[in-house]
Amino acid sequence: MSKNKNLRRLAAGASTAVMAVGFAGMFGITEASAAPVNKSTNSGDWTFNRTISNGTPAVGETITVTNAIHYNGWLAPTITALKDIHPACLTYVTNSSKVSGSGVGTTSDATSVNMTGSWIRGAGNRDIDYSVQYTVGAGCARDIALITGAGISANQGLSSETANAGPSLTVGKSATTTTVAIAPAPQAGKASTLTATVTNNAAGTVEFANNGTVLGTAAASNGTATYAWTPSAAGAYSVTAKYLGDATNAGSTSPAQTGTVTPAPTAPAAPANLTVNPASVVAGGTVTVSGTAEANSSVKVTAGDMNCTATADASGAFHCDIVTGAAGTVSITAIATNNVGASPASAPVAVTVTPAPTAPAAPANLTVNPASVVAGGTVTVSGTAEANSSVKVTAGDKNCTATADNTGAFHCDIVTGAAGTVSITAVATNAVGSSPVSAPVTVTVTPAPTAPAAPTALSVNPASVVAGGTVTVSGTAEANSSVKVTAGDKNCTATADNTGAFHCDITTGAAGTVSITAIATNNVGASPASAPVTVTVTPAPTAPAAPANLTVNPASVVAGGTVTVSGTAEANSSVKVTAGDKNCTATADASGAFHCDITTGAAGTLTVTAVATNNVGSSPASAPATVTVTPLPAGTAVITVNPAAPTAGSPATITVLGADANTPVTVKNGTATVCATTADANGKATCTWTPAAGSQTLTAEVTVNAAATTVTKTVTVETGGGNPGTGGGNGSLSALFGSS
Numbered sequence: 001m002s003k004n005k006n007l008r009r010l011a012a013g014a015s016t017a018v019m020a021v022g023f024a025g026m027f028g029i030t031e032a033s034a035a036p037v038n039k040s041t042n043s044g045d046w047t048f049n050r051t052i053s054n055g056t057p058a059v060g061e062t063i064t065v066t067n068a069i070h071y072n073g074w075l076a077p078t079i080t081a082l083k084d085i086h087p088a089c090l091t092y093v094t095n096s097s098k099v100s101g102s103g104v105g106t107t108s109d110a111t112s113v114n115m116t117g118s119w120i121r122g123a124g125n126r127d128i129d130y131s132v133q134y135t136v137g138a139g140c141a142r143d144i145a146l147i148t149g150a151g152i153s154a155n156q157g158l159s160s161e162t163a164n165a166g167p168s169l170t171v172g173k174s175a176t177t178t179t180v181a182i183a184p185a186p187q188a189g190k191a192s193t194l195t196a197t198v199t200n201n202a203a204g205t206v207e208f209a210n211n212g213t214v215l216g217t218a219a220a221s222n223g224t225a226t227y228a229w230t231p232s233a234a235g236a237y238s239v240t241a242k243y244l245g246d247a248t249n250a251g252s253t254s255p256a257q258t259g260t261v262t263p264a265p266t267a268p269a270a271p272a273n274l275t276v277n278p279a280s281v282v283a284g285g286t287v288t289v290s291g292t293a294e295a296n297s298s299v300k301v302t303a304g305d306m307n308c309t310a311t312a313d314a315s316g317a318f319h320c321d322i323v324t325g326a327a328g329t330v331s332i333t334a335i336a337t338n339n340v341g342a343s344p345a346s347a348p349v350a351v352t353v354t355p356a357p358t359a360p361a362a363p364a365n366l367t368v369n370p371a372s373v374v375a376g377g378t379v380t381v382s383g384t385a386e387a388n389s390s391v392k393v394t395a396g397d398k399n400c401t402a403t404a405d406n407t408g409a410f411h412c413d414i415v416t417g418a419a420g421t422v423s424i425t426a427v428a429t430n431a432v433g434s435s436p437v438s439a440p441v442t443v444t445v446t447p448a449p450t451a452p453a454a455p456t457a458l459s460v461n462p463a464s465v466v467a468g469g470t471v472t473v474s475g476t477a478e479a480n481s482s483v484k485v486t487a488g489d490k491n492c493t494a495t496a497d498n499t500g501a502f503h504c505d506i507t508t509g510a511a512g513t514v515s516i517t518a519i520a521t522n523n524v525g526a527s528p529a530s531a532p533v534t535v536t537v538t539p540a541p542t543a544p545a546a547p548a549n550l551t552v553n554p555a556s557v558v559a560g561g562t563v564t565v566s567g568t569a570e571a572n573s574s575v576k577v578t579a580g581d582k583n584c585t586a587t588a589d590a591s592g593a594f595h596c597d598i599t600t601g602a603a604g605t606l607t608v609t610a611v612a613t614n615n616v617g618s619s620p621a622s623a624p625a626t627v628t629v630t631p632l633p634a635g636t637a638v639i640t641v642n643p644a645a646p647t648a649g650s651p652a653t654i655t656v657l658g659a660d661a662n663t664p665v666t667v668k669n670g671t672a673t674v675c676a677t678t679a680d681a682n683g684k685a686t687c688t689w690t691p692a693a694g695s696q697t698l699t700a701e702v703t704v705n706a707a708a709t710t711v712t713k714t715v716t717v718e719t720g721g722g723n724p725g726t727g728g729g730n731g732s733l734s735a736l737f738g739s740s
Contacts, residue, residue, distance in 0.1 A: 039167035044160030045073040048150045055169050057136045062093060063169070067150050068129040076122030077154040082115040084132045085149035085163050089140035089171075096133035104130070140171040142248055173250040174200055180208070180241035180254040188234045189264040194227045196220065196241035196254065204246035210239050234263040267341035268294035271318075271334040280352040283327045287351050290319040293336035293343070303332040303351065312336065327355040359433035360386035363410075363426040372444040375419045379443050382411035385428040385435070395424040395443065404428065419447035451525035452478035455502075455518040464536040467511045471535050474503035477520035477527070487516040487535065496520065511539040543617035544570035547594075547610040556628040559603045560638040560657045563627050566595040569612035569619070579608045579627065584643050588612070597644040601655070602682075603631040632658045637702045639667070639713040641689075647718045648693035656700045656711070659683040663703035669696050691717040 037055030041048045049068040057063050065084055071077070082099060086092075092108040097115050104115045113132050121128060140146065145168035151161030177199045186192045196206040198220055206225035208215045218225040220243065231237070238256045245251035271293040281287050289301045293312045300309050301320055308320035324330065330351050336343040363385040373379055381393045385404040393400050393412055400412035416422065422443050428435040455477040465471055473485045477496040485492050485504055492504035508514065514535050520527040547569040557563055565577045569588040576585050577596055584596035600606065606627050612619040632638060637658035646652035656665050659679035667674040667687055675687030679702070700711040 037167040037169065039165070041162055041165040042072075043150070043152075043162040043165060045158050046071060046152055046160055048162065048165045050148070050150060050165060050167060052148070052167055052169050055167065056172055057169065059136050059138050059140065059171065059174065061136045062133055063090075063136065064096075064131055064133050065148065066129065066131045068127065069150075069152060071121045071126040071128075073158065074123065075156055075158070076120060077156050077158045079119040079121060079128060079152060079154045080116065081153035082128070082130050083151035083153070083161065084113045084115075084130070085151065085161075085165075086111060086113070086132075086134060087140065087146040087148070089137040089146070090134035091137055093133040093135060097130065099130045100128060136171055138248070142171055142173040145170055173245065174248055176200055176202055176243055176245070176249050176252040178206070178241050178243045178252045178254040180239060180257055182229075182239060182257050182259075186229070186231050186237055186259070186261040187264065188231050188261055191228050191230045194229050194239060194241065196225045196227075196243070198223045198225070198243045198249075198252070200249050202243065202246065202249040204249065205244045207242040207244060208239065209242065210237050212238075215239075231261040234261045237261050265338065265340050268297045268336040268338050268343040270344040271299055271336050271346040274332065274334055274346050274349045276332055276349050276351045278351075280354065281324055283324055283353050283356040285353075286321050286323050288319055288321050289332055289334070289349075290317070291334055291346065292316045293318055293334070294338060297336040297338045297343075299334050299336050301332060301334045304330045324351070324353045327353045329353075357430075357432045360389045360428040360430050360435040362436040363391055363428050363438040366424065366426060366438055366441045368424055368441050368443045370443075372446065373416055375416055375445050375448045377445075378413050378415050380411055380413050381424055381426070381441075382409070383426055383438065384408040385410055385426070386430060389428040389430045389435075391426050391428050393424060393426045396420075396422045416443070416445045419445045421445075449524055452481045452520040452522050452527040454528040455483055455520050455530040458516065458518055458530050458533045460516055460533050460535045462535075464538060465508055466540055467508060467537050468540075469537075470505050470507045472503055472505050473516055473518070473533075474501070475518055475530065476500040477502055477518065478522055481520040481522045481527075483518050483520050485516060485518045488512075488514045508535070508537045511537045513537070541614070541616045544573045544612040544614050544619040546620040547575055547612050547622040550608065550610055550622050550625040552608055552625050552627045554627075556630060557600055558638075559600060559629050559632050560640040560655070561629075562597050562599050562640075562644045564595055564597050565608055565610070565625070566593070567610055567622065568592045569594055569610070570614060573612040573614045573619075575610050575612050577608060577610045579606045580604075582642055599640040599642045599644045599655075600627070600629045601640075602684075603629045605629070635705045637683075637700065637704050637709055637711045639698055639700050639711050641698070641713070641715050645716060645718055646689075646691050648691060648720055650720075651688050651690050654687050654689050654698065656685045656702060657683065658704060659685060659702040660704060660706065666701040668699045668701070674698070691715070693717050693719045 034054035036051055036053050038051045047070045051066045053064040088110045092113050097104055097106040099115055104117055107114045119128055147164045147168050149163040149165040153159045179197050181195045182192050184192055194208050201223040204220050205217050206220050207217050208227045215229055216227055218227045238258045240256045241254040243252050271291045274291040277288050293299050293316055295312055295314050295316045297312050299312055299318045303322045304325055306322050306325050308322045310318040310320035312318040330353055331348045333348045334346040363383045366383040369380050385391050385408055387404055387406050387408045389404050391402050391404055391410045395414045396417050398414050398417050400414045402410040402412040404410040422445055423440040425440045426438040455475045458475040460471050460473050477483045477500055479496055479498050479500045481496050483494050483496055483502045487506045490506045490509055492506050494502040494504040496502040514537055515532045517529040517532045519529050547567045550567040553564050569575045569592055571588055571590050571592045573588050575588055575594045579598045582598045582601055584598050586594040586596040588594040606629055608625045610622040640655045642653045654667055659665055661681045661683055663679050665679050665685035666676045674689050677685045677687055679685045696715045696717055698713045702709050
């Protein structure tokens, strides 16, 4: 029993200790270091003597729970498990559990730690103890007693558990620090933002105050709260921000932000000290207006209907320039403007604006002497104008200049130009400008006698004539003047009638382009030559000379072969070349060269000649050239075409040579039959063909040496208007004989 009394006294002492700590926390007493708390609690046959290393831990702190257990019975139970019960916000420190100082197998859940083993207790050993460590979590409720407990498992029905065995622990709120900032600097009537910053990114309510008077509250988010403050008047301020705390953070008050609320701005006072320089100016001149106004204000200066604008500098000084308007005494005032508004008008200053000088009036009293003059003569023009002004007198395209004297009188001389009635005016000029034109006076300018003007309107008829023919030249010249017409080394003379018309005839000389001019003569002198006209004098036409330089290529050819005949003749003449009963035609080019192709006939020596023809007639025949035509090889047939290069739409002669005598011959162009005839006793057959343009293939179906044979020939047909002398074969046997 004495042991039980001791245990009860120990429990009472422990309870008293717990109450003492609780009261210390209640009355704000802060221990210098961690303060353990103890509590002794009976649970069944057991007494739990529990100690927590710090009864008021901070978040993140590690605490140790110790439980000294005493068995109060007389049996010898076997203990199989020890249980420590804790708030869910405490986290068991892994492997921290010990039983009687030794590690032990342990399991844990959100609210308990269970230590298992086998420990026998009896009369000789009634005590067992364990210790467990926990980390205090941020989820713990603050300033609230958190309950702990314990349990024990043993045989013989001695298990017991007390969830509130104690002692309790209290997690205090986190300390905070609050600061406050003001932006922009406070000004009466203007909003400033008060910004409170609370450590720990705290949430909750912040109370803002000025000079101890609460302005209002704002919610903190992530440690920041703002409040819009508009001071009502100027004066000293002392602004604080008080964080009222929340479930996990303690409240705190910022240091005060102090200063002076500046007064609200006002419109400027009227500008002062206005001066104008110069004090007198000619109308349209510029004056500078200076003065003082509120620093940095915009100043508008008004002078009558003119104005200028300036910005006052940091000292308030301003100036600007105004271009004056009409003459008179002009009142000048200034108004200053800032962001608030405009000032009253300044006291006025005055500037005297004198009239600007003007251009002169128009000259007057113009006279001209003499009133009539021969062209090229001189007249004197007099009049009056503004004194000392410069006067320019104009008469048609002539002029003179004078300076009016002190009385305004002026005069100057003009040499007249062309004949006629000339209007004379004057303009006066001073430093400002020019006057209007004066009223005009006139002078009569009579013409001076002159030599005639060059004849005009020259024409020649006809415009082209054969050498030795006559042309008539007509035109106009000064009435009654004598006109000489010249055409190369020929000329004729005529007298212009009262209207100036003239004409005369000239017999032309050598061929060529002849320039014709005319010159008129009167009592004063001769005119310049007229603008020329031309007449074309063409030579009398003749027939061409005989063609020359005839050549034949090749000089020898198999019967039916083609030769090219070349030579020279009158340029552009038509040349006909004849070789036996064959011929071809060509046109000589601009240099006189020509050539054409002839398809030969029967074997023998052929004489080749050429005749040229123009619009007048034909030339004699050229000197002859010869070509040797050799017989066809035995058993050979051939197709020839004359001309060798036929023209589309013009008839050409197809000749087949080498057929058996009196046998049928059929000529085809492609699949179309051109003709069907019979070879004569010499094996020759002919027919006429009018071809189309392009490459044409001719086929002759003949009998040679009693055998049917087919002969072909490809012919290029020129389009209409081509040179018939440009076609023909190259003299090869394949071209001559075709194919079979």
